[in-house]
Amino acid sequence: MKQLQISQLDKAFDKQVIFNQASYTFDQGKIYGLLGRNGSGKSTLFNMIARNIPLDHGEIRIDADDGRGLQSSYPDIDVGMVYTQPHLPAFMTGAEFVKFFVEINSRRLAAIHTSQNPRDFLDMAGLSEADGNKLLRDYSEGMRNKLQMVVSLMLKPPVLLLDEPLTTVDVVAAHEMQQMIVQMKTDSVVVFSTHIMQLAQDICDAVVLLHNHGLEELTGLDIHSQAFEDEVIARLTDEVTADA
Numbered sequence: 001m002k003q004l005q006i007s008q009l010d011k012a013f014d015k016q017v018i019f020n021q022a023s024y025t026f027d028q029g030k031i032y033g034l035l036g037r038n039g040s041g042k043s044t045l046f047n048m049i050a051r052n053i054p055l056d057h058g059e060i061r062i063d064a065d066d067g068r069g070l071q072s073s074y075p076d077i078d079v080g081m082v083y084t085q086p087h088l089p090a091f092m093t094g095a096e097f098v099k100f101f102v103e104i105n106s107r108r109l110a111a112i113h114t115s116q117n118p119r120d121f122l123d124m125a126g127l128s129e130a131d132g133n134k135l136l137r138d139y140s141e142g143m144r145n146k147l148q149m150v151v152s153l154m155l156k157p158p159v160l161l162l163d164e165p166l167t168t169v170d171v172v173a174a175h176e177m178q179q180m181i182v183q184m185k186t187d188s189v190v191v192f193s194t195h196i197m198q199l200a201q202d203i204c205d206a207v208v209l210l211h212n213h214g215l216e217e218l219t220g221l222d223i224h225s226q227a228f229e230d231e232v233i234a235r236l237t238d239e240v241t242a243d244a
């Protein structure tokens with residue numbers, strides 16, 4: 001089973017403590033919703049997992065289910081990251097970008113039996129032929145988000161991190177993307193951050209709160225209940241009181 005393990009993680013920016021001895025293990029087979037107040041450290045956590053920024057102390061380890069067990073250094077393990085603001089080349093058209101993406105990832109796509117037809121990628125992102133011929137800088141934010149998510153999901157990375165996805169896509173696209181994310185949990189560890197409680201309740205199997213500089217799963221309540229929602233708000237509100 002694939003696994004992402006956070007152990008006794010510390011991270012501070014100058015004197016601002018973001019994580020203090022945070023520990024949690026995310027398993028393949030579940031969708032985890034990461035909830036926390038603005039500025040609590042959700043993007044920072046994702047960036048540490050993706051090794052974009054260093055951690056101060058502790059360990060982040062990944063088991064890609066490749067026989068090697070948990071690895072604390074994982075340059076060869078793909079961590080898929082879907083950003084709130086997509087990072088796409090502005091001066092390529094959608095079709096050019098997808099063609100380029102398929103070319104540079106052809107071996108990986110072949111290994112996981114994913115289509116290598118660029119048109120399929122554009123179709124999944126709901127982009128027409130005319131859209132495909134537009135420069136990415138002229139896409140709406142929602143169109144960029146859909147395209148970014150489709151290319152990230154098609155690679156089926158062992159760990160998939162989604163930083164506030166689906167906030168800018170239309171209702172139909174959001175429904176389709178939700179279904180794609182749900183399918184991903186079969187083969188990947190899937191963690192997404194969101195401020196939309198309804199979204200967390202709709203697609204998550206577990207909700208992890210980032211508060212008081214730690215990670216804590218909210219257990220013992222039906223995720224779809226009002227009591228669950230009240231408890232999330234109470235705990236995240238408590239944090240402000242505790243820090244004040």
Ligand SMILES: Nc1ncnc2c1ncn2[C@@H]1O[C@H](COP(=O)(O)OP(=O)(O)OP(=O)(O)O)[C@@H](O)[C@H]1O
Pocket residue numbers: 013018036037038039040041042043044045
């Ligand atoms: N490179 C950096 N240098 C200094 N401080 C930073 C840096 N990156 C993030 N921070 C600070 O760390 C804290 C956590 O930021 P982060 O973006 O991880 O929060 P978040 O939970 O994702 O917030 P939001 O929900 O608002 O998107 C914030 O106070 C932010 O200002």
